[in-house]
Amino acid sequence: MSTQERKKEAVYLIIEPYHDYGLELMRAAFEDFGLRCIILVEDFYDALHKKDYCAPIPTEWLAEQYHCPKDRALWVAQHIQKRFDIVAIIPWSEQSLELAMIFLKVLPIDWVKPETLARFRNKYDLKSYLRLHHPHIPMNASWFVQHAEDVEKLRASLPPKFVIKPIDGVGNQQVGFFSRDQPEVSVVNYFLASGLGRYVLEEFIEGTEYAVNGQTNEKGDVIVYSVLRYYHRHANGRPNVYTRSMHVPRSDPDFRVLTAYSESVVKALGLHRCPFHAEIRLDPEKGPCLVEIAARPVGNQLVILMRDAHGFAFDPLRIAVHYYLSEKPLDNCSLDWPRYDRTQALNVDGITDQSGLITAISGIEGIDHHASFRRWVSKPKVGRLIKATQDLPSQPYSFHLASQEADVDLLQDADRLESQLIIKTHGVDNSLRVKALILNITRRIVFKFKWLNFRLSMR
Structure with a gap:
């Protein structure tokens, strides 16, 4: 042959x-x-x-x-x-x-049509598509903008509160919060800091923010894995810095509302054989409204936190692979909803107002040995450079807690553990800059050799 x-x-x-x-x-x-x-x-x-x-x-x-x-x-x-x-x-x-x-x-x-997938990298197009083709799904108003002049032209029609963010942004980065009454200079400063690009201006949605995570099968049917409640706080000039993500049990009256809404959005967008991560705000008066949706598994190792809730027979990444690679139905996803309902599962995201090199850490042992501690997602280390937290990439640490004990309050435990975690930093002075420069030159030389080897392994 x-x-x-x-x-x-x-x-x-x-x-x-x-x-x-x-x-x-x-x-x-x-x-x-x-x-x-x-x-x-x-x-x-x-x-x-x-x-x-x-x-x-x-x-x-x-x-x-x-x-x-x-x-x-x-x-x-x-x-x-x-x-x-x-x-x-x-x-x-x-x-x-x-x-x-x-x-x-x-x-x-x-698999998924490329034009369908394209909407998930354009926040403005995605919501415009839903408003045009599925007007029955509640959706906030949004506009495409590129600079402060575009915003000023919309001044008469701006909602009382609005956000501006990159049209293809990730990690909660470069999100600006504004009110209609603010002077134009605040918007100008946002664009000066964020740079040239394409942005979406959206009506701000009131209420608590949640995430619905799941998978679509070969028919496009929606399989929900979990609902998370997000907790934010104001930090370093940003009003929406993530600090907690807590699993919501099915007994919570919001669970059914959120899953029904997310199912309607996912089906309307035409996803099939694909994982999804939908972020939704639940306005007490207006009901659920989409913040963003992604055609991928939930990040920050929250896939593993879902396994803490359902049990480790449940493997969402393996299920995702099945549907990426196959059109055959999967009869059993190993979702254990009774276990999910009795399990508290919490993601703790750290926030710091410090910038500099970490010089000392205390309180790590208290977290490591806590009965509900499951894993570090990002562990703080001496010598690491951190900066004041404004988004997900700038969080100094992150860890997971989980428990099936009814009398445990993971939110209180997280507050107590964080209060005991002390991170000391040293500002980057001239002596440190010299040391960092020498180290950086050494690393760049090593990196160049690695890069060359990596490059030669490619076609």
Whole structure:
């Protein structure tokens, strides 16, 4: 049999999987389907930084890896199609969706339509689509803006309170909160700080914020995994910094309202065989309204917190892989709702007003040995540079608590544990700057060698 006549190996594509989620997705694909992957790397430097903090990827899981910036994607698609049978693509993170869309347009992959996926990277288009095609779903008003002049032109029609954020933003970054009565200079300052780009201006939604997490199956039916209640507080000039995410039991009257609303949104957007993470505010008078929705698993290791609630027979990443790679129904997701209802599960996000190098930490042991402690998502370490918390990437630490004891109050426990966690920092003075410069030069030399080796491993 000639080389041309040989059957091509079936593989799937995955974009920069250098994360615990990426590793688990690849593991499930290899163990459950026997499939190897082709890794696509869009940004070498960014990928290498992530790779340094990630466990090694077993070579048997990997078919090939390609350097694939967007302007090279069509060439890569044509090249790999000649050599492999591409059966799926796994865009597991927010940033991987845009590259995935290019491949979905040119490869015969039967999954979510690229125009559907595109809406999840454009906050303005997504809500405009819902308002136009599904007007029965409650939705707040929004406008596309690029600079302060655009906002000023809308002055007469602005809602009493509004937010401005990047149209493709992630991690709660660069979100500005305003009122109609504020002077124009506050909006000007926001754009000066945020830079040129495309933004969405949205009517502010009152009420408590929640997240509904789940999966759509081969028919597009919505499977809800969990509901989280978000807690925010004002910190460092930002009114909405995340501090807690608490599982909501089905006995809570808001649970059914939130899941019904999220189901209507997900179905309206046409998602199938895809995980989702929907953030919703529940206005006491107007009811639920979408804040944002993502076509990916919930982040910040909250997938693992869902497993604390349902039990570790439940594996949402393995379920996601099944639907990324297969159109076959999955009869059992191992959701244990009675266990979920009796389990308290809490994500604790740290906030600091300090900026500088961490020089000393006390109180770690108290958290590590607490009966409800489950894991560190991000553990503070001496020598790490931190800055005043304004968004998710600038949180100094994060950890999970979980308990099935009825008399335990995890919110109180979290407050007590945080009050005992003392982080001391040292401002970056001239001597530290010199040391940091020397260290940075050394790291850059090492990094350059790593980069070269990484680059040579790519096609």
